Amino acid sequence: MKQAPIAVRSRLPARAVRMLLLVALVAISIFAVVSVLHYRRAEIAASSEDDGAAADAPAGFLELPLNGIDPQVAAAITRAEAAVRVAPRSASAWGTLGMVLEVHDMPQAARVVFAKAELLDPREPRWSYLRGNLLSASRPDLALVALRHAADRCDVAGDGNALPRIRLGELLLSRQQFDMAQPEFDRVLRAEPSDTRAKMGRARCLMERGDVAAAIRSANECVSDPRTHQAAEALLAQAYARQGESDSAQIAAGAAADSARDQSWPDPFLREAAKLAVGRTARETLAGAQLDANHHSEAIDQLQSLIKDYPDDAVAWLLLGRAYIFLSDRPGAERALRHAEQLDPDSVSVQFHLGVMYRAAGDLPRAAACFRKAVARQPDYAAAQFDLGKCLAHLGERKEAASALREAIRYDPSSSRAHSELGRLLAEGDRSELPEAISHLKRAVSLNSADVPAREALQRLTAGQ
């Protein structure tokens, strides 16, 4: 009995068996490839059905209602649609249309269009990646397929673009599929050991899988990167807390809470799409970002061009005024802000920035007048209350200054600078105000231990007592 299988095998020539299996393998391979293609098509179609349109619909099927929207945006969409009509088999034309739709906040339409581009050119990772990103919240199951496809295509292309694989890992992580997520990050790190984003993903996987010590090591490698600083500190705080290291946990949590939001990661696919953003809002946003990045001259060019197209855009005039303030161009700033004021006479922000401009120019009475207008319209604007208080203090109007600073604290008790300013102002007054001064200075120091003037004033007052 035990030898029977051997006897059967021995009766069949080995070559015949190999041939049989080879045929079977080929047949199954064909089945597998067809299945993959069918599945991908089905997935794409499924996601398209969600959007109320079929993936293989003809060009022009979108029929987006473009009336009432920014003419520049409408023109960009119309142009992209026309390109699709001219070349309905062009994945690039469909993909470009998808990107135009995505950057103008039309995600559902963009998903359908990306699906079409993906079908026309499955080798191109961009469309799968962009579609996967758009699906990641609403249909993570479909997003996983799209991102995996994009990651695999990037591997085949050998261009070193690890972004789709990292996003794939992050999506798996967000679904708590840690065992599947970590290999994706590990794979990226094998190719690029210094990839901080992958390291951060790996740290999260390790933490979730209970390897807290390894998670701490991995997160520590991400602390110095401004794109992962807050995230790494937050993860470290959790890890230390789980290990019972309360002091370390508090320090890390404090660092995470006090740090600015992590910088965003460069995304070449989204950057390419962002270039297609047009219209008033997109250009205002771009100018605002340029101002925040201290690229004032670029912002001014952008805003002047914007104002040429939209002369009644009060926001553009306000931003232009802000840019001139940064460049200490008072005439330019005043001209722009007064124009904004004409267009939007009630604007709190315009009055606030007029105040900032006059204060910077040393014209404190006019600055105070503008700040007064701002807080009259929005009493809970703590920053304006603070600036009003500071101006009045410099003008010697102590009582009114203290009142404005108290209002600043009333609306934002977390403001260390308001506590500091008020504490120091009261410290210069009569003795009856000293207890309140000390209280505010203590608050200022507890909120911001680096506030040297508050600390020194507090030391003087407490020593004097």
Place this chain on the structure above:
Amino acid sequence: MNRELRSIIAAVACLMGAASGCDRSHDSRAPANQTAATEPWFEDVTAGRHLTFVHDAGPMPEPATAHYFYPQIMGSGAALFDYDDDGRLDIYLVQNSGPGGRKNQLFHQNADGTFRDVSAGSGLDVAGYGMGVAIGDVNNDGYPDLLLTEYGRIRLFLNHGDGKFTDITTESGLDDPHWATAAAFVDYDRDGRLDLVVTHYLQYDPTRACRDRIGQGDYCGPGDFPGAVTRLFHNNGAAGGSPVRFEDVTESSKLSTRAGAGLGVVCLDFNGDGWPDIFVTNDGRPNHLWINQHDGTFTEEAIERGLAFNGLGAAPANMGIATGDLSGNGLFSLYVTHLGSENNTLWTPQPVGFFQDRTGAAGLDNTAWHGTGFGTALVDVANDGRLALVVVNGRVRRRSPGEASPAPSTSLASGGKAEPHWSQYAERNQILENYGGGKFHDISEANPAFCGIAAVWRGLVVGDLFNDGGIDLLATTAGGEAHLFRNALSHRGHWVVVRAIDPALHRDAYGARISLSVHGQHLTRWINPAGSYLSSNDPRAHFGVGGSDRVEQFDVLWPDGVGESFPGSAADRIVVLRRGQGRPKPTTGPARGPASAALPTIFVP
């Protein structure tokens, strides 16, 4: 040959694996062990019960100027409370059309389950930019009082028990000129008096215009304005002729040290030390968890306890909050609602005092569709001991061109007529059934009454409105009607509704934890009406006990950490547990545990 065969089989297996291509392990749309939800869970009884309320959000924005008044899109909440102590829950609904606009409405529940508008002359018929409502007996006289939050102020109304309320805001010392949103009453220092927590949203500039990416005017977002701190008011008791006097302890309690953009608040014991903590959801910013230090101060520990960010380290649009024990271990999970472009987050306790994002593992990231969630609750609708999730949705940004409308026929706003402005923000609600093992699946399609109407849903309150053991829902909309949904399941399990009262304080014991065992399954609920979004739920604890027609014993952990056991009772009734009438039950944990220890233990009464 064997090796060759194995290699070929492995290759084939690999190819077959490749063919399967994707992972479906988390596809919650069609779970294998899903019970077919063919019977709708709720029916809309708004008209039949004579509940007539149309939310007025003020004048419609003028698209040309792009000045959209932000408080308008945030909607308003509601409260369920028995203001006249007749044993039936009454309803309070909030307007936000401004001081000269429509007035808030109080509805009294009649013996036949219908409602009568008793607003006129009640003292609660006030107008303003109303946001939320919190209920709590601030003077311990046995009648629940009402705190109203508004854009620009809060107002406290003292309940006289006879259908009349008096505005005692000024004499009570409450001064809060911010954009107040959610509020909760909690006795954080265990002195027997209910203190008050009020969250604030933003330092909003009403003159600011915002536009969407296609240039159309729209409501601004939280990132456009500085945040604000959550305020804590300590109840000092009667003073100076006022029945109650509050003191603003925001700074001394240290809640002032971190600003957020608060929209939701829940006060529960998060770290298991027996003292109530304060959890605040912040829109687009990290959440805050203020851990009670037992000395009148709090430390913010959301980051280290895992609740500040979601599992990917992001701070999404945190809004409404649902809490409940999902695993039968006496610990509560939290579900927080976000934007439609994000995933609402489920945090589960692992271990005690720490939380982990388990949204995907619970199947909650792959629901049939996504909306922008506001009010939410974890409730046992079928009375089978399992908490289901109910979520009300409504956009905050206009639907983009080409985006499919959520329902073929939009039934909205005044008199059932579709209001074009609000229809651009309308979405449907969702019900996610808990089918055990920590998994949920979306049964919205089978629930047309609650989930089939597209509107700008905001507030959601839950409770056993008709004292029949079934959990009912009341949902509010921005610019539309409030809807009352009665539990319509015909084959619900047995139930017990528990009211926990401290006779010395003459009021419900907010913060008490009630536990019972049924067939080896432990059920735990909390006396904790605040939660959801801008709303106050039924202050009683509801238990579905399935096939058990009797509860053997009730265990109560009172807010001051004292345990007490009460004899059981037959099921299908409302049980009132009065402190001192049971048997003392020692707790297994310290009466005053460490406030911020890394691994605190929870009491097990």
